[in-house]
Amino acid sequence: MSFNNFDYTDKPKRDFQHTDEIAAVITKHAEVAFVICSLQHAVLYSNDKFEQLFGWHPNELLGYPLPTVLGNERTDFNDLVTEHFYEYTTKTSERWHRDGFTRVVRESISPLRNHKGEITSYIYIVKEHNEGLNQELVSNKQPFQSLFDNNPDAVLIINPEGQLTGMNPTTYLLSGYDREELLLVSLLSICPPEQHQHLSKKFERALRGRPQNFETFITHKNGTRIDLHLSLIPIANEGDNQGIYAIAKTSHNANRLRI
Numbered sequence: 001m002s003f004n005n006f007d008y009t010d011k012p013k014r015d016f017q018h019t020d021e022i023a024a025v026i027t028k029h030a031e032v033a034f035v036i037c038s039l040q041h042a043v044l045y046s047n048d049k050f051e052q053l054f055g056w057h058p059n060e061l062l063g064y065p066l067p068t069v070l071g072n073e074r075t076d077f078n079d080l081v082t083e084h085f086y087e088y089t090t091k092t093s094e095r096w097h098r099d100g101f102t103r104v105v106r107e108s109i110s111p112l113r114n115h116k117g118e119i120t121s122y123i124y125i126v127k128e129h130n131e132g133l134n135q136e137l138v139s140n141k142q143p144f145q146s147l148f149d150n151n152p153d154a155v156l157i158i159n160p161e162g163q164l165t166g167m168n169p170t171t172y173l174l175s176g177y178d179r180e181e182l183l184l185v186s187l188l189s190i191c192p193p194e195q196h197q198h199l200s201k202k203f204e205r206a207l208r209g210r211p212q213n214f215e216t217f218i219t220h221k222n223g224t225r226i227d228l229h230l231s232l233i234p235i236a237n238e239g240d241n242q243g244i245y246a247i248a249k250t251s252h253n254a255n256r257l258r259i
Helices: 019-029 048-054 072-082 133-148 169-175 192-209 253-257
Strands: 033-039 043-046 086-097 102-112 119-128 156-160 164-167 212-219 225-236 240-248
Touching: 033 048, 048 119, 102 164, 133 225, 169 240, 192 212, 192 225, 192 240
Parallel strands: none
Antiparallel strands: 033 043, 033 119, 086 102, 102 119, 156 164, 156 240, 212 225, 225 240
């Protein structure tokens, strides 16, 4: 993805401009993963290396907070960046990949300034922490990815805000929506209003570390009702719940499994 072809959207209000300084920054850091963020922490630019490291396509990031930082960690991250005036040297962190696993990385932040010297945005640079460690993570990912992709049930990854951040191909067949229509939307958006309160309570319980199993239904894109048995499983990282795995079976398949 070249800087000259960068697709600006109207999602956030931009104070990020095409300048020689910004172009120089992008050229300088072309071999590492990085994003450029506004002072409100919305992504303004993402390079190809960032997609290779975390799986997020640039068009999925523009205008949104960094999806690699979830839950309470996002508040801590934003506070850290602001308190250090958009600059800190390398630190080691665990960050979330699009497919629901974490990577250990070394990250740093530097401010970007306009011609008056005012900070207008910042660059977030990420490098793999340890090749051997990340190779282990990749090895651990492979069986999970196979189970995820080939599961006959719909499997979704939901962040603490209730947004869908990952889903397998069965999800598209079950709901009638494609990936672009589902990514980063609320799970409630495909559920009828009468299910919202019930589903929200179940989701909150799962976020507190209590797996949930219950019957519900969604509305297919074509308008038909799909009855489901839904399991919500907390995604925990050192005791901190980072989101939810949702596994959805059609009631027909769930009943067949009970026989």
